Amino acid sequence: MVNPARADALVDLVYGGLIALAIVLIATVDTNVGIAFGVGVFAAYVVHVVWKMVRFDPDWMTRTVRETVEETVGDSVERTVEESVEQTVEESVGETVEQAMGDxxxxxxxxxxxxxxxxxGTPRADEVGDADEATDSGEGADDTRA
Known part of the structure; x- marks a missing residue:
């Protein structure tokens, strides 16, 4: 029976060799053939890595999706709350200022x-009383009769 760690290492080496072969094909044979082979090898390697991650840590995808959703929702909620609070504060301050300015x-x-x-020339009520007193006592009259 083969040790799983050795099998994984062997598979990784084989993928490395295939990627090296794709580079040789690009340089020597035909660029399109080498690129197509390289893309195929790379796609297979990605599938292999995902398979390995699932095998060694079955909850990695669930955890990754959960973290991504938490970040996205958290950012969205934070942005919405900021906008709402900012708008409410602006309206409240605006109303308070308008009311104070109105008064x-x-x-x-x-x-x-x-x-x-x-x-x-319309005197106030308190000025009319002062003017009448000044006229009665003679203080405010002109002395041009002399």
């Missing part, structure tokens, strides 16, 4: 209207 705009508008009234 300030109302206050500024009231001040502008008040100033407009003063510039047009």
């Amino acid at each position: 300030q705009l109302d206050e500024v508008q009231e001040r502008v209207e008040s100033l407009d009234e003063r510039v047009e």
Whole structure:
């Protein structure tokens, strides 16, 4: 009975020899024939390596697929969460700023209207009381009667 490790080593050496033969065919006979032979040998070698991996570690494919799916889904979820949080924060900040600016705009508008009234000569209610007192006491009147 042949030792499995020796059989695997022998098969690997045979594949190496076949790949070397493909290189010789490419260089000497015909490029197309050598490339076709080399591609066939390489495809067979890939099948052999996959078979060996399955034989020595049956869960390698399941584990590899699981890891790939976890990475892909994790990246996708992370990207989606980032976009959602960013959009929510932008909307919330925008609404807060608009509300604060709206309150300030109302206050500024009231001040502008008040100033407009003063510039047009319409005194405020507290100014009217001060002007009446000044006129009654004679402080605000012009002394041009002399």
